[in-house]
Amino acid sequence: MRDVTNVVIIGGGPGGYEAALVAAHLGGNVTIVEEAGVGGSAVLTDVVPSKGLIAVADVMTRIRKATKLGLVPADASRTSLLDGVRVDAVAMNERLLKLAAQQSADIQARLNEEGIRTIRGKGRLDGTEHVIAITPDGVEERLSADITLVATGTRPRDLADARPDGERILNWKQMYNLAEMPRKLIVVGSGVTGAEFASAYHALRCEVVLVSSRRMVLPSQDSDAARVIQDVFEARGMEILSQARAIAARRTEDGVIVTLEDGREVEGSHVLMAVGSIPNTEDLGLEEAGIELTPSGHIQVDGVSRTSARGVYAAGDVTGVYPLASVAAMQGRNAMYHSLGDAVAPLNPRHISANVFTSPEIATVGVTQDQLDSDLVRGRAIMMQLHSNARAKMQDLNHGFVKVFCSPSGVIIGGVVVAPGASELIHSLALAVRRRLTVDHMAQAFTVYPSLSGTVAEAARRLHGHGGDEGISY
Ligand SMILES: Cc1cc2nc3c(=O)[nH]c(=O)nc-3n(C[C@H](O)[C@H](O)[C@H](O)COP(=O)(O)OP(=O)(O)OC[C@H]3O[C@@H](n4cnc5c(N)ncnc54)[C@H](O)[C@@H]3O)c2cc1C
Numbered sequence: 001m002r003d004v005t006n007v008v009i010i011g012g013g014p015g016g017y018e019a020a021l022v023a024a025h026l027g028g029n030v031t032i033v034e035e036a037g038v039g040g041s042a043v044l045t046d047v048v049p050s051k052g053l054i055a056v057a058d059v060m061t062r063i064r065k066a067t068k069l070g071l072v073p074a075d076a077s078r079t080s081l082l083d084g085v086r087v088d089a090v091a092m093n094e095r096l097l098k099l100a101a102q103q104s105a106d107i108q109a110r111l112n113e114e115g116i117r118t119i120r121g122k123g124r125l126d127g128t129e130h131v132i133a134i135t136p137d138g139v140e141e142r143l144s145a146d147i148t149l150v151a152t153g154t155r156p157r158d159l160a161d162a163r164p165d166g167e168r169i170l171n172w173k174q175m176y177n178l179a180e181m182p183r184k185l186i187v188v189g190s191g192v193t194g195a196e197f198a199s200a201y202h203a204l205r206c207e208v209v210l211v212s213s214r215r216m217v218l219p220s221q222d223s224d225a226a227r228v229i230q231d232v233f234e235a236r237g238m239e240i241l242s243q244a245r246a247i248a249a250r251r252t253e254d255g256v257i258v259t260l261e262d263g264r265e266v267e268g269s270h271v272l273m274a275v276g277s278i279p280n281t282e283d284l285g286l287e288e289a290g291i292e293l294t295p296s297g298h299i300q301v302d303g304v305s306r307t308s309a310r311g312v313y314a315a316g317d318v319t320g321v322y323p324l325a326s327v328a329a330m331q332g333r334n335a336m337y338h339s340l341g342d343a344v345a346p347l348n349p350r351h352i353s354a355n356v357f358t359s360p361e362i363a364t365v366g367v368t369q370d371q372l373d374s375d376l377v378r379g380r381a382i383m384m385q386l387h388s389n390a391r392a393k394m395q396d397l398n399h400g401f402v403k404v405f406c407s408p409s410g411v412i413i414g415g416v417v418v419a420p421g422a423s424e425l426i427h428s429l430a431l432a433v434r435r436r437l438t439v440d441h442m443a444q445a446f447t448v449y450p451s452l453s454g455t456v457a458e459a460a461r462r463l464h465g466h467g468g469d470e471g472i473s474y
């Protein structure tokens, strides 16, 4: 056996680059083959620019609400603070793309520092012990790989009759090329991507129509949380077409028309197609290497990211496990810990925390209300509205709640927070779930007064002392 282990990683997103850093740390000779730029879609087109956009939208939401707090325009001819603000789409989008490019450059610098080689090009397996990298100018290199990690991510799903043209019919990666704000944006798909963009563009004062295939937006989320978002969207004036499926989008002279399955037509200036993703598994030599796919076409992996082929691991969205950057990174690291002989705990989906960056946000961790309601998990739940919280009153927060789920013996097993900044508030619950803390541990820890986290502690306090499985209490 050689002294140095050759590790080759196809795909430089969070699944790939986080694995590379661990592999280098553990003494591997690491090469990343990446087509588009390190950071992957997460950094270049998905997470970073979309959360940057949402940061702009949040400022606008605060300005809109400021009037209720007693802030009025100094110029008496203006009725609202918002009248003095407009979005410069070019400046905003340039900044977002620059932010993404800078983040990618920072990651590249870190990889260089760690001695990790990056090849800009397309990679594919050549059996289980080699990877072929082809650069854009056609130069081919055959790399020897003791360990290979496939982390090639996914790409937007297109509808046959609504193919993005990058100008009026857009996928989420193309939104940052807009030189003007849409007059009327039709968003097709009310999953996390569709809901986040609808929320942001509506806050940025675009007229938004959301085409939602289900009765309620965000079908994969806690239904009480989804209800809050649907109500807030509607109260703010967004049009939601529920139980509506788009079948086609075509351009008109100065806009688009989206055709729905029931024959209705919706007119707008632009349409964003957010109808899901498909895994990048083609032309990778997976079948020849004996790598099994799931029925959905993702790469089948176990808890430590092993595929069905010895020495080949897979991480991130291409595995379909839980399409989040944080999970991709964890899977990538686990693959390297496992393959390079370090201790590793298998990925536990019950520990994953996630956030939907709508306004307000929805953050979740651990078991779900559905699992409790269907008796898949035994436990109790409490839901506390935020509007009675003193800090929420000061900030004029009228929508939102905290839910805490605990086992019959009081161990915290999950939670949901709907609030501005829920992505930060969920961390105490995530820690509690990970470390198996009880509701009493949570209740006894000091919280700052006044603070929204006071409601998390209060929820835990209310769950104190109820032994046995008493079902759900609100
Ligand atoms: C709009 C949007 C917003 C999101 N926001 C969040 C968020 O806020 N938080 C969060 O946790 N998650 C978020 N996600 C999910 C997150 O983007 C993904 O979970 C994450 O990108 C997965 O990382 P990955 O490494 O698996 O793949 P990716 O980030 O997709 O990277 C895969 C890389 O592989 C490269 N590649 C593909 N094929 C090849 C090949 N043959 N050879 C060489 N290179 C190849 C691609 O160029 C790409 O750079 C969001 C997703 C979307 C769509």
Ligand SMILES: NC(=O)c1ccc[n+]([C@@H]2O[C@H](COP(=O)([O-])OP(=O)(O)OC[C@H]3O[C@@H](n4cnc5c(N)ncnc54)[C@H](O)[C@@H]3O)[C@@H](O)[C@H]2O)c1
Pocket: 159, 188, 189, 190, 191, 192, 193, 194, 196, 211, 212, 213, 214, 219, 220, 244, 245, 246, 247, 274, 275, 276, 277, 322, 323, 324, 354, 355, 356, 357
């Ligand atoms: N904040 C975050 O962490 C974040 C943000 C965005 C995406 N993501 C990740 O990406 C994953 C995918 O999310 P997504 O929203 O891109 O995809 P998705 O597959 O979850 O949602 C797509 C939605 O479009 C609907 N749809 C499909 N065809 C349609 C049609 N013809 N007309 C109308 N609606 C249609 C589907 O029913 C579905 O509700 C999420 O599970 C999440 O993990 C995370």
